Amino acid sequence: MEKPVLEKQAGRDSGSLRIADDVVAIIAGLAATEVEGVAGMSGGIAGGIAEMLGRKNLSKGVKVEVGETETAVDIFVIVEFGIRIPDVALKIQENVKKAIETMTGLKVVEINVHVQGVAFPSTEIKEEETRVK
Numbered sequence: 477m478e479k480p481v482l483e484k485q486a487g488r489d490s491g492s493l494r495i496a497d498d499v500v501a502i503i504a505g506l507a508a509t510e511v512e513g514v515a516g517m518s519g520g521i522a523g524g525i526a527e528m529l530g531r532k533n534l535s536k537g538v539k540v541e542v543g544e545t546e547t548a549v550d551i552f553v554i555v556e557f558g559i560r561i562p563d564v565a566l567k568i569q570e571n572v573k574k575a576i577e578t579m580t581g582l583k584v585v586e587i588n589v590h591v592q593g594v595a596f597p598s599t600e601i602k603e604e605e606t607r608v609k
Contacts, residue, residue: 495580497542501535504549504587507575508538511567513559515595518552547582554593565589 505517517537539550549572555564569587576584 494544495542495582497540498535500540500542500547500549500576500580500582501538503575503579504540504551504572505535505538507572508551508553508568511564511571513556513564514568515554515556518554518590518592542582545583546585547576547580548586548588549576549584550588550590552590552592554595555591557594557596561591565591 508514509517519536537552539552541548551568551572553564553568555561568589572587573584576582
């Protein structure tokens, strides 16, 4: 069951704010894909192959635990070939933390980056030219 976005407390004019897990996951996914060197989000490893997800599925490569004031995030990414992975992971952590804390006011207690694969540059195979026309 999904958490309500806004709950009213009985007998009070003020209410409390509850941010849905999916909202935090989408913020984290978008912030992670903004980092240079991230090829995309990963939906996990199925049969030994990391499945790459498009931009529409940003929350699918992210798992979050959201409390009343804190959150913990696990991000599953595919990095571009030739990029130093520890540098990319650090930038992901910084960008995701900043985005979540700025947009939601939640304190980020941990961000775990799981590198699920490496994306190689696409190489176009030129059709062999025929010798005879």
